[in-house]
Amino acid sequence: MKIRLTQIDGKLPNLALMKLAHWHKAKGDDIHFSRSIERELFEPDYDAVYASTIFKFSQPKVERFKQQWPGAIVGGTGEDTSQTIEQITGPYENYNYSLYPDFKASIGFTQRGCRLKCKFCVVPSKEGKNKFSNVIDDIWRGGDYPKHLYLLDNDFFGQPDWRDRIEEIRDGNFKVCLNQGINVRLINKEAAEALASVDYRDDQFKTKRIYTAWDNIGDEKIFFKGIKLLEDAGISPKNIMAYMLVGYAKGETMGDVLTRFNKMNDREIMAYPMVFDKTNRELSIFQRWVIRRYYKVTSFAEYSTNFKPVDDNQGVLI
Numbered sequence: 001m002k003i004r005l006t007q008i009d010g011k012l013p014n015l016a017l018m019k020l021a022h023w024h025k026a027k028g029d030d031i032h033f034s035r036s037i038e039r040e041l042f043e044p045d046y047d048a049v050y051a052s053t054i055f056k057f058s059q060p061k062v063e064r065f066k067q068q069w070p071g072a073i074v075g076g077t078g079e080d081t082s083q084t085i086e087q088i089t090g091p092y093e094n095y096n097y098s099l100y101p102d103f104k105a106s107i108g109f110t111q112r113g114c115r116l117k118c119k120f121c122v123v124p125s126k127e128g129k130n131k132f133s134n135v136i137d138d139i140w141r142g143g144d145y146p147k148h149l150y151l152l153d154n155d156f157f158g159q160p161d162w163r164d165r166i167e168e169i170r171d172g173n174f175k176v177c178l179n180q181g182i183n184v185r186l187i188n189k190e191a192a193e194a195l196a197s198v199d200y201r202d203d204q205f206k207t208k209r210i211y212t213a214w215d216n217i218g219d220e221k222i223f224f225k226g227i228k229l230l231e232d233a234g235i236s237p238k239n240i241m242a243y244m245l246v247g248y249a250k251g252e253t254m255g256d257v258l259t260r261f262n263k264m265n266d267r268e269i270m271a272y273p274m275v276f277d278k279t280n281r282e283l284s285i286f287q288r289w290v291i292r293r294y295y296k297v298t299s300f301a302e303y304s305t306n307f308k309p310v311d312d313n314q315g316v317l318i
Helices: 015-026 056-068 123-127 162-171 189-196 217-232 254-266 281-291 300-305
Strands: 002-007 030-034 048-052 073-075 106-108 148-151 175-177 210-213 240-246 270-275
Touching: 002 015, 015 030, 015 048, 056 073, 162 189, 189 217, 210 217, 217 240, 217 254, 240 254, 240 281, 254 270, 254 281, 270 281, 281 300
Parallel strands: 002 030, 002 048, 048 073, 106 148, 148 175, 210 240, 240 270
Antiparallel strands: none
16 A cells, blocks of 8 residues: 655654554555645555644645545644544554654653643543553663653643653653643642753753743742742753743733733743734734744834734744
């Protein structure tokens, strides 16, 4: 059989496609991997076509892909479908890294699911409650590959055996990137100290970095309580990045958004705005003002007044 695997968005290797590649290869099938949604020159017909999408803002690309490839199976958090990879492969924890020859780290989950049911998040509906996925040695590729781990867990400390995973990371001298975020609303002293005991890193494995989130101004007290626990454990706020959901909370004003940003900036926490309402031009401008660090040289009021938009085709104004 001839199989096409398509990654519609996302910078990191796509685990679902890596699993499908390994599964089909084990059956003797031929694999063609592409990031192009268009049919390439001299591209043949396939027995099966798959695509994975992460972001909702990629829907226009998804629709164009479906027009190009009628009958394709499209899944992922960016697609409104209940279909999972396990419905195709069954229980299967093998991955083909050859799709990404320049990627040298190891990537995976120690657990799936989440304790919470945030309405803006698809994880509870897609994955349910916390459940075990892998031990650390099953995620690391071994051999001469660096001991760099991308853990894609949405709720690392929600699993009952998180202490064992921390011990495996620490004893194995791994550098670990938890770029999906640690839930500071639920963190306690023990978990904060455990996190401080491992070599936590950014997604380039160069800088010390903890990822978390502050989704609405009503969570201010509990957010900073968690930040204080991390700080007391030895994690500097300078090493914390907070994903900042904007444009979702009912009644949220631009003043609320700026208050959240300023409170984090005052503590030297790096804010990363995530715009829920892509039609809100002011929030898109705010996102650019923060990500490009223009806040260091000009106020948001001045910046937004003089802003001239340019579209980078990735949902972020540049």
